[in-house]
Amino acid sequence: MRELALLEQQIIAALQVDPRASWRKIAAVLREPERTVARRGSELLESGVVGVRGIRLRPTPVLVEIRCAPGTSRVAVQALAQRADTSFVYTVTGSGDCLAEILTDRQRLHTVLSDELPGIAGLTHVNTYPVLRYFKTLRAWQPGPLSAEQRAALRPVPLADPTILDEYPQLGRTDEQIADALCEDGRMSFEAIARRVGVSEATARRRTEWLLETSYLNLRALVEPAALGLPVEALLWIKTAPAQLEGLGRRLAEQPQTRYVAAITGDYQILADVTVANNTALYDFTTSSAWTGDATQVTISLLLDARKRGGRLKPVP
Template sequence: MNESAMISEIDLEIVNALQINPRAEWSRIADALGLSAPTVARRWNVLASQGQAWITPAPGQRYLSAGWSAFIHLSSLPSESEALIERLCAEPAFGTVSLVTGGHDLFMDCFASSHEELMDIVTGAFPKLPGVTHREVVFVTKLYRQASEWRSGTLEPARARLVTAEPLPEHPGYAPDRLDAALLEELAKDGRASWAELGAACRVSPQTARRRVERFLATGYITLRCDSSTSTQQGLREVTLVLNVPAEYVDGVGRFFAALPNCRLSAQVLGAQNLLVTLWVRDYLEVQAYERELAQRAPGSAVISRQAVVRTYKRLGHVLDQAGCSRSVVPLPLWREPS
């Protein structure tokens, strides 16, 4: 039996429901899927224990108001590539590490809780890494769409609406403290840990744990995201376009890509390029259609590079095996107590 056959349609529906609402009550998901709550919980626990799916903190829509992010391309000596990837996966600031086609070997995203911390990483981390021959860093300046907003579409719309979360009351920005940072670290290990489990791990009451988590989710700085292994992605292939778009068009193009159902990421960046877009496609030829649309919408735009992911070694802090299953977690420094 091949790996994809091991993931049932029901499991795919559960994953899709948790993409929509990562901490939805099992009873709510069960009602939408026509199952019992114990059945949904049991099937999710099997997926999670196998590393086939997981829930973890991720940058929210307002993350750039509180934290910092960059994309990094690296080239390396072939003899050092294995050691380099191992070091990159062990570094908390490097959230995702992928081997890619194109002019560079590796593509990463980088997170820091302050500008100074990001500068320290950019200037201090790379001289210590083995085999790096070239690096290119661009800072993220605006997010149009993030991977946490992507949905597989397995559930029909009517059932998807049944699990959609009610919006939390908006909360003004605030400075995180040690408890917030501790809760985030626990959620990185298990994004569906109960309020009692979170409270016990952080030595507070379940009520306090819930209030704090809902508070930082309501700020929009942090969200929760359901990711899954290669076997749940149903033949999708990850492609990133690095673009240079005339300034008068860049917002419109960023929003255009963000509105596509298969867009995982659309971000404005500061560098030789100004827009980076990640798409999940079934056929690489689909990319040409998007480039033709780009030429019509934004004359003068240039595609700086096209890269297809060969293998992802780490995704948002989760270190993955060859099948894309989560095998360990290195929590991201998304939000830390001010020093």
């Protein structure tokens, strides 16, 4: 993976703060020519280095760790990645071959776990870890080279990272179609959305803003951490005392190294996705950081390949 220039990293960082920011706004914040920013930003999007996609939250997210028969893990990973309800699908080291997050409704959870997943070729065992709440999701991961002032200029009123979607809104046909459009292209213009859905541009703008403000739909700028100089990615399975769970989760969410932090059920209380520059940085983060004092056990799985992130299949090189 090629090393990105500073301006490219800044543009990606700007999109992580505000995925729908105009090139004019980004150029003004970066103090760069608008034409240059528009050209470089468009190249990043068209090449797939960065993608802006919407993802629909669901009231019953669950992590599934699967083990496969020898030689079948690629098939199983691809089958999971092709599912519309998976947000990420990772090939990992450790006791399982793959970890995926499935976003579904409560009434479908039994069918997914009991009927659909066991039908995947090569699968031999599934561990399930329902998500109780999020401390941090990919939308809040913003490692790029922007100052606090630049981030504030891009989004003066930050959207709250949702802990969980407790109430599931019933959407009308128009909202469903707008959500579908933004899941395909999070930067689709209001004019294009209006033409696709068959409503006025004002309606498209108003309904899009409602979907985002209510957190029914999240927009995320998706980029491989390695492109930002963070090639080592690991999943931390953490055990802690119940009284320490909330504080530990919040502290982990504040760390710039974490991309995702969730409270889960099962043998572990927290799962955290961490990206760092090298193994030494991972060792330091898991042994000498202040948060480790509240962890009774940390099990590390290295991420080997991300077949799907934020609902987007891995771009073809």
